[in-house]
Amino acid sequence: MNVAILGVGTVGSSVVKILKKNKELIKARSGVEINPVIGFVRDLSKKRDVDIELSDDINSILKRDDIDAYVELMGGVDRPYKIVSEILKQEKPVVTANKAMLAYHRYALQNLAKNTPFGFEASVAGGIPIIKALKEGLSANKIEKIVGILNGTSNYILTNMMQNGVNFDEALTKAQNLGYAESDPSFDVDGFDAAHKLLILSSIAYSVHGDPEDILVKGIRKISSEDIFFANEFEYVIKLLAISKIEDKKVELRVHPAFINKDNILAKVDGVMNAVSVYGDALKHSMYYGPGAGGDATASAVVADLIDIAKGNKSPMLGYNTTLQNVKLLSQNDIKTKYYLRVRVEDKKGVLATIANVMSENRISIDSFLQKPRLKDEKYTTLFFTTHTSLEADIKKVIEILENMKFVLNRPFMIRIES
Ligand code: NAP
Numbered sequence: 001m002n003v004a005i006l007g008v009g010t011v012g013s014s015v016v017k018i019l020k021k022n023k024e025l026i027k028a029r030s031g032v033e034i035n036p037v038i039g040f041v042r043d044l045s046k047k048r049d050v051d052i053e054l055s056d057d058i059n060s061i062l063k064r065d066d067i068d069a070y071v072e073l074m075g076g077v078d079r080p081y082k083i084v085s086e087i088l089k090q091e092k093p094v095v096t097a098n099k100a101m102l103a104y105h106r107y108a109l110q111n112l113a114k115n116t117p118f119g120f121e122a123s124v125a126g127g128i129p130i131i132k133a134l135k136e137g138l139s140a141n142k143i144e145k146i147v148g149i150l151n152g153t154s155n156y157i158l159t160n161m162m163q164n165g166v167n168f169d170e171a172l173t174k175a176q177n178l179g180y181a182e183s184d185p186s187f188d189v190d191g192f193d194a195a196h197k198l199l200i201l202s203s204i205a206y207s208v209h210g211d212p213e214d215i216l217v218k219g220i221r222k223i224s225s226e227d228i229f230f231a232n233e234f235e236y237v238i239k240l241l242a243i244s245k246i247e248d249k250k251v252e253l254r255v256h257p258a259f260i261n262k263d264n265i266l267a268k269v270d271g272v273m274n275a276v277s278v279y280g281d282a283l284k285h286s287m288y289y290g291p292g293a294g295g296d297a298t299a300s301a302v303v304a305d306l307i308d309i310a311k312g313n314k315s316p317m318l319g320y321n322t323t324l325q326n327v328k329l330l331s332q333n334d335i336k337t338k339y340y341l342r343v344r345v346e347d348k349k350g351v352l353a354t355i356a357n358v359m360s361e362n363r364i365s366i367d368s369f370l371q372k373p374r375l376k377d378e379k380y381t382t383l384f385f386t387t388h389t390s391l392e393a394d395i396k397k398v399i400e401i402l403e404n405m406k407f408v409l410n411r412p413f414m415i416r417i418e419s
């Protein structure tokens, strides 16, 4: 089986290397030799330590009769979508790791693919075979909930900030050097990469429609040393969580930093590792763990898809099509969870009472409160609150009111608490 590799960067190079290094084993498992015959790149003059013929002419690659399958590893949304659509029109198999493209075009691609094999295992949680688990291993279950750490870069940054006191910028640079981050790392740290992955998993689980902009997405940029102090004091760990739940045909989708208890199994998922907890009606809880980013880990999933194609495995792209479920997205204002609020205020009489009053008037019940003694000559102090389960709309209203109070220095910062 001759394969064209469209994009020979971090992941594409690893795919070529694994196909060559494990050639005999892959042939024994798939029944055929899988040969990477041509790579598509932008810059032919770039130095690369990978042995494959390269071209910067996509049209000539797409016209070749000797290519049996294409692997898209370029990144981006519209350009790869156009290229992949052309390949599917030729009824040639496609494998991709491109979650951004799938987040926007997954149903259009499914409609185009019909019976043409389309592998996207590498698009979610790097090397973890979570797509196969959801489409096949868990296919007897009605999926009720998925909770995951789905972005390796932000988990690597948060782990380094919490455990080693490394600052945000330094940790991000390290993650970039290790090949974990997207070409635009704001996708990682602002939560959108995890949102792309959450939409893909939720489409397999409950045929949910919607774009990343339709769901609640918050990133990790504003996590401060004070939040880390509070987390340590109260036995929490901060993780960027991706959460998807279905109840009464309403799907709740959200990505945001969250406090989770130190004894929560997800709290132990550190560095570039990802984990996905899946709750189904028959199996109840199962969990999948492994490297969520990096060239070789991701290429492991890409090559597994190629082996599946070589073996002739065909299943609809997103698995069983449950569009008849007709599920809708839950409005962001209707989300219910617990909250942590950090409020920087003037340290003077009546401030605490006023804030407590605003919370009470907006149906927010305080669970705990902490105030660090004010430093000498400092006018301001920081108040930390946690709440009982509350409505997102109510906590947003409280933040809006507090932000406009004279004694509040900055917009209060909120982190959701998940148990
Ligand atoms: P990368 O290192 O930036 O590599 C991208 C490759 O695509 C490069 O070879 C680049 O060519 C080529 N390319 C990009 N735009 C092009 C264009 N317009 N025309 C021709 N060639 C173009 O990216 P990567 O980290 O390997 O990621 C590839 C895909 O895998 C992305 O969709 C990413 O989201 C996904 N992914 C990455 C990881 C990871 O850990 N890195 C994990 C899971 C999924 P040049 O080399 O000439 O610049």
Ligand code: HSE
Pocket (backbone or CB within 6 Å): 123, 124, 125, 126, 150, 151, 152, 153, 154, 180, 181, 182, 188, 193, 292, 293, 294
């Ligand atoms: N940039 C992504 C991450 C790559 O850090 O998780 C894996 O999808």
